[in-house]
Amino acid sequence: xxxxxxxxxxxxxxxxxxxxxxxxxxxxxxxxxxxxxxxxxxxxxxxxxxxxxxxxxxxxxxxxxxxxxxxxxxxxxxxxxxxxxxxxxxxxxxxxxxxxxxxxxxxxxxxxxxxxxxxxxxxxxxxxxxxxxxxxxxxxxxxxxxxxxxxxxxxxxxxxxxxxxxxxxxxxxxxxxxxxxxxxxxxxxxxxxxxxxxxxxxxxxxxxxxxxxxxxxxxxxxxxxxxxxxxxxxxxxxxxxxxxxxxxxxxxxxxxxxxxxxxxxxxxxxxxxxxxxxxxxxxxxxxxxxxxxxxxxxxxxxxxxxxxxxxxxxxxxxxxxxxxxxxxxxxxxxxxxxxxxxxxxxxxxxxxxxxxxxxxxxxxxxxxxxxxxxxxxxxxxxxxxxxxxxxxxxxxx
Amino acid sequence: xxxxxxxxxxxxxxxxxxxxxxxxxxxxxxxxxxxxxxxxxxxxxxxxxxxxxxxxxxxxxxxxxxxxxxxxxxxxxxxxxxxxxxxxxxxxxxxxxxxxxxxxxxxxxxxxxxxxxxxxxxxxxxxxxxxxxxxxxxxxxxxxxxxxxxxxxxxxxxxxxxxxxxxxxxxxxxxxxxxxxxxxxxxxxxxxxxxxxxxxxxxxxxxxxxxxxxxxxxxxxxxxxxxxxxxxxxxxxxxxxxxxxxxxxxxxxxxxxxxxxxxxxxxxxxxxxxxxxxxxxxxxxxxxxxxxxxxxxxxxxxxxxxxxxxxxxxxxxxxxxxxxxxxxxxxxxxxxxxxxxxxxxxxxxxxxxxxxxxxxxxxxxxxxxxxxxxxxxxxxxxxxxxxxxxxxxxxxx
Numbered sequence: 001x002x003x004x005x006x007x008x009x010x011x012x013x014x015x016x017x018x019x020x021x022x023x024x025x026x027x028x029x030x031x032x033x034x035x036x037x038x039x040x041x042x043x044x045x046x047x048x049x050x051x052x053x054x055x056x057x058x059x060x061x062x063x064x065x066x067x068x069x070x071x072x073x074x075x076x077x078x079x080x081x082x083x084x085x086x087x088x089x090x091x092x093x094x095x096x097x098x099x100x101x102x103x104x105x106x107x108x109x110x111x112x113x114x115x116x117x118x119x120x121x122x123x124x125x126x127x128x129x130x131x132x133x134x135x136x137x138x139x140x141x142x143x144x145x146x147x148x149x150x151x152x153x154x155x156x157x158x159x160x161x162x163x164x165x166x167x168x169x170x171x172x173x174x175x176x177x178x179x180x181x182x183x184x185x186x187x188x189x190x191x192x193x194x195x196x197x198x199x200x201x202x203x204x205x206x207x208x209x210x211x212x213x214x215x216x217x218x219x220x221x222x223x224x225x226x227x228x229x230x231x232x233x234x235x236x237x238x239x240x241x242x243x244x245x246x247x248x249x250x251x252x253x254x255x256x257x258x259x260x261x262x263x264x265x266x267x268x269x270x271x272x273x274x275x276x277x278x279x280x281x282x283x284x285x286x287x288x289x290x291x292x293x294x295x296x297x298x299x300x301x302x303x304x305x306x307x308x309x310x311x312x313x314x315x316x317x318x319x320x321x322x323x324x325x326x327x328x329x330x331x332x333x334x335x336x337x338x339x340x341x342x343x344x345x346x347x348x349x350x351x352x353x354x355x356x357x358x359x360x361x362x363x364x365x366x367x368x369x370x371x372x373x374x375x376x377x378x379x380x381x382x383x384x385x386x387x388x389x390x391x392x393x394x395x396x397x
Numbered sequence: 398x399x400x401x402x403x404x405x406x407x408x409x410x411x412x413x414x415x416x417x418x419x420x421x422x423x424x425x426x427x428x429x430x431x432x433x434x435x436x437x438x439x440x441x442x443x444x445x446x447x448x449x450x451x452x453x454x455x456x457x458x459x460x461x462x463x464x465x466x467x468x469x470x471x472x473x474x475x476x477x478x479x480x481x482x483x484x485x486x487x488x489x490x491x492x493x494x495x496x497x498x499x500x501x502x503x504x505x506x507x508x509x510x511x512x513x514x515x516x517x518x519x520x521x522x523x524x525x526x527x528x529x530x531x532x533x534x535x536x537x538x539x540x541x542x543x544x545x546x547x548x549x550x551x552x553x554x555x556x557x558x559x560x561x562x563x564x565x566x567x568x569x570x571x572x573x574x575x576x577x578x579x580x581x582x583x584x585x586x587x588x589x590x591x592x593x594x595x596x597x598x599x600x601x602x603x604x605x606x607x608x609x610x611x612x613x614x615x616x617x618x619x620x621x622x623x624x625x626x627x628x629x630x631x632x633x634x635x636x637x638x639x640x641x642x643x644x645x646x647x648x649x650x651x652x653x654x655x656x657x658x659x660x661x662x663x664x665x666x667x668x669x670x671x672x673x674x675x676x677x678x679x680x681x682x683x684x685x686x687x688x689x690x691x692x693x694x695x696x697x698x699x700x701x702x703x704x705x706x707x708x709x710x711x712x713x714x715x716x717x718x719x720x721x722x723x724x725x726x727x728x729x730x731x732x733x734x735x736x737x738x739x740x741x742x743x744x745x746x747x748x749x750x751x752x753x754x755x756x757x758x759x760x761x762x763x764x765x766x767x768x769x770x771x772x773x774x775x776x777x778x779x780x781x782x783x784x785x786x787x788x789x790x791x792x793x794x
Contacts (some may be wrong), residue, residue: 006439013432013440014637022426029419029606035410038720039706040713042403043410072469072608075626075636105626105635112625204637209426211469211608211639226623228509229472229502238502239472240411240601242608245642309436316437323435 005319007365011205011297011358012154012182013323017248018207018359024251025209028244036241037232046243053250060257061180061199062190063216069233070246073213074181074202076226078105078148080215080237081177081198084223085146086113089175093143097121099131099160100341102150103179105200107337110148119143128290129158129342137168146175151183151199155325155338155354156289157298159187163194170195175221181205181213185256186264186295197221201253203245207359208252212245267296267357270366274299274355277370282377288339288352297357300325302339302348305387306380311353314379318372323354347386402716404762408694408755409551409579410720414645415604415756421648422606425641433638434629443640450647457654458577458596459587460613466630467643470610471578473623474597475502475545477612477634478574481620482543482595483510490540494518496528496557497738499547500576502597504734507545516540525687526555526739534565543572548580548596552722552735552751553686554695556584560591567592572618578602578610582653583661583692594618598650600642604756605649609642664693664754667763671696671752674767679774685736685749694754697722699736699745702784703777708750711773717766720751744783 008016028049034042036050051065058065071077086096098110100122110120121139123131131149140147149165152158162178169176177198183189185206191199198221202213217223217236229238256263278285284304303311308324315322325336335349344352355369381387405413425446431439433447448462455462468474483493495507497519507517518536520528528546537544546562549555559575566573574595580586582603588596595618599610614620614633626635653660675682681701700708705721712719722733732746741749752766778784 008439010432010435010437013435014430016428016430017426019427022423025426026419029414029422030416031413033411033413033607034718035407038407038410038718039709040407040718042405042718072473072639073636075624076469078626079624079635103626105624108625108635112622202637209639209641210430210637211642225509227472227476227502228505229475229500238476238505239470240599240607242469242606242642244606245608245639312436321431321435321437321439 005368007320007368008360009355009357009365009369010321010323012354012356014204014210015207015358016360017204017209018252018255021208021248021252021255025244025248028247033243036243037230046241049243049247050241053246056250056254057214060184060253061201061216062192064219066234067216067219069215069217069237070241071213071215071237072211072242073204074103074179074200075105077200077202077213077215078103078179079109080226081200081223082106082109082146082148083113084226085175085177085198086118087224088222089145090118093145094118095121095141095143096146096148097123097136097139097144098148099123099125099150101125101129101153101338102148103154103181106148106150106179125341127343128293129153129156129338130290130293131160131165133161133164133168136165140168140172140174144172144174146177148177148179151178151180151189152187152295153289153338154182155336156300156342157294158290159293159295162196166195182295184253185260186297188260191216191218203249203252206252206256209245209248212242212249214249263359264296270357270361270363271297271299273363274357274366274369277366278373281370281374286348288342288344299355299357300352302344302352303377304348304351305384305390306351306377308350308352310380311376314376315372318376320369320372324352325354402765404717404765405757406752406754406762406766407718407720409602409751409753411601411607412604412755413757414601414606415649415652418605418645418649418652422641422645425644430640433640434627443638446640446644447638450643453647453651454611457581457650458598458613459589461616463631464613464616466612466614466634467638468610468612468634469608469639470601471500471576471597471599472502474599474610474612475500475576476506477623478595478597478620479503479506479543479545480510481623482572482574483515484621485619486542487515490542491515492518492538492540492542494520494533494536494541494544496520496522496546498522498526498550498735499545500551500578503545503547503576522738524740525690526550526553526735527687527690528557528562530558530561530565533562537565537569537571541569541571543574545574545576548575548577548586549584549692550686550735551579552733553697553739554691555687556690556692559593563592579692581650582657583694585657588613588615600646600649603649603653606642606645609639609646611646660756661693667754667758667760668694668696670760671754671763671766674763675770678767678771683745685739685741696752696754697749699741699749700774701745701748702781702787703748703774705747705749707777708773711776712769715769715773717769721749722751
């Protein structure tokens with residue numbers, strides 16, 4: 001362990017852009033840079049490049065190109081979907097339903113809307129992080145205008161039954177939005193088969209660039225614009241198009257969805273090796289999230305008696321990049337809202353570690369972590385008053 | 398004239414990213430790709446890169462780094478500034494003042510707010526496109542919460558007296574926002590000397606990448622967030638940071654502001670050569686915008702009796718990329734709101750051409766356009782019934 005090696009296991013936070021994706025983007029910074037809204041040669045080339053990327057995104061999720069609206073990323077897409085529907089339909093009703101374990105881009109948007117007079121129901125989840133379909137059906141009232149349930153949780157990896165949620169919403173005439181930021185490229189996503197009305201995605205989660213994403217808006221769904229200005233995106237999302245980013249997103253989603261099955265198979269195998277290795281080597285560990293219905297690359301465990309942050313620091317020292325949960329909330333001292341929602345005690349939630357596998361990871365990486373992690377946990381437990389208490393209570397000493 | 402040569406004279410629509418800027422961005426796509434909110438090595442590197450870029454942006458406009466909030470571009474910055482202040486202060490008052498010649502990112506945002514119950518005053522401008530300070534002062538009431546006046550107009554290049562506007566607003570206790578998207582790199586911008594509260598900028602206008610911009614928010618100014626979610630940007634603008642874009646914006650603004658004087662001198666000289674050449678060679682031409690108080694690279698002329706679109710198509714054929722006005726509204730059949738606001742008739746407004754010079758342009762480019770343009774205007778006038786009427790009325794034939 002020299003600390004030189006980098007084992008990156010935080011692919012849920014972000015992925016590197018694949019070299020061939022960056023290669024595809026490069027001409028659009030310096031040579032093919034024309035503003036796609038203009039009419040001369042290089043502008044027409046830009047427009048054609050955007051058309052191609054839009055088709056790639058549409059094809060990847062089985063939508064039509066005119067249902068794909070480009071945004072600056074998953075957060076903008078989530079904000080637009082939720083505020084856009086809320087503002088456009090508030091005369092019909094001011095009730096929104098979501099789950100307690102959504103990404104903050106959904107939760108904080110809903111909380112903002114609550115301050116504007118909307119009422120939001122936060123559905124609880126079971127011990128594995130799954131929403132209950134009967135609870136969803138019960139929560140819908142005549143004033144409900146939108147349900148937003150994520151496709152896959154970013155912290156614990158649990159897959160939600162979005163096709164079933166969508167079916168319930170369709171029957172009740174309520175729009176259904178899903179944040180599929182973590183799902184694209186890892187599990188199949190099909191807006192027709194799953195019958196969703198709105199879907200958010202973000203390129204940097206599937207080996208594309210940061211700062212670019214999309215909102216799928218099913219034809220006929222009506223929502224207010226979030227960004228007003230120029231006539232871009234069929235007059236629904238203003239702002240000069242991020243040309244290189246869009247080209248990168250198109251190429252990246254085509255690549256990701258094309259290799260999704262193989263990617264999922266490989267990561268599932270690595271994840272199982274990692275999980276069983278941890279369980280064999282370390283005591284008092286709990287797997288968070290669903291045992292099987294989860295993202296292939298996501299492993300989230302709680303290590304009793306210690307703090308996740310200590311693990312991160314020592315793992316970083318050993319050259320392993322990991323996280324305790326969402327990157328967006330690091331710096332916060334609050335335990336994860338997701339781990340609390342699945343029933344963990346504060347102390348246990350604080351001892352959680354998220355390892356998310358991706359393209360670069362190998363069996364050697366897994367084995368390296370399996371070598372590095374046990375002494376780290378042991379060292380932290382040695383320092384832990386909670387662990388000392390526990391051992392005394394067991395009369396181990 | 399082979400049509401092979403490309404003379405790009407639409408720098409107000411967008412600029413190519415400078416090669417050294419793209420070079421600076423490259424490592425942040427594939428190697429230094431860590432999510433800046435995480436705590437391990439490559440994430441800390443990302444955070445440091447963002448800190449540097451924020452300092453570069455701050456230094457360029459004489460702000461403090463903590464007053465710089467990164468956005469996806471000028472449109473988001475304008476939307477955030479205006480909606481953010483409107484929603485945060487609506488209990489104090491619901492009146493906003495702007496000018497009739499703002500970019501659509503400002504105008505359409507204001508129109509959206511009107512539909513939400515706000516009242517917006519659109520100040521007229523004089524024949525050169527300048528707002529009147531006395532009209533501004535008269536328009537402010539106790540219910541006024543925000544004034545938004547652009548630093549430089551994107552169509553006719555007119556510079557607005559923003560320091561004077563800001564002084565009036567300060568005296569009356571009203572926030573002052575300026576859309577400085579066209580100004581940065583072309584004319585001096587100094588948020589302290591000009592005493593503005595909020596300022597929008599966009600990297601792709603100064604040889605940086607598209608899809609990235611910033612909003613300057615003076616310390617103490619209170620506004621609602623536009624994008625809710627993670628804790629990025631001091632909890633004021635959620636979303637995983639567009640790392641490569643931010644690095645590019647920082648490098649590009651430092652480069653642009655460092656060479657601003659020389660850039661302005663060179664473009665002013667080229668513009669004068671272009672204008673006097675056009676005036677010498679073509680009859681019935683009118684210069685739009687202020688004769689001296691204008692962006693160095695902006696030339697906007699109306700050619701009587703013909704349509705701007707015809708000129709664009711034939712110029713494109715000759716390898717010259719130009720525009721009739723804002724790229725964001727092309728496709729619209731409406732004449733430019735800016736040209737109407739300075740008093741042009743519809744027909745004259747339709748015959749306008751915008752040539753905006755930039756780094757790549759040379760005297761040879763100007764001379765090429767001066768050779769290409771007269772026969773194009775002549776050809777279009779030959780086809781023009783308006784011109785035939787005019788000549789008959791003059792008894793020329």
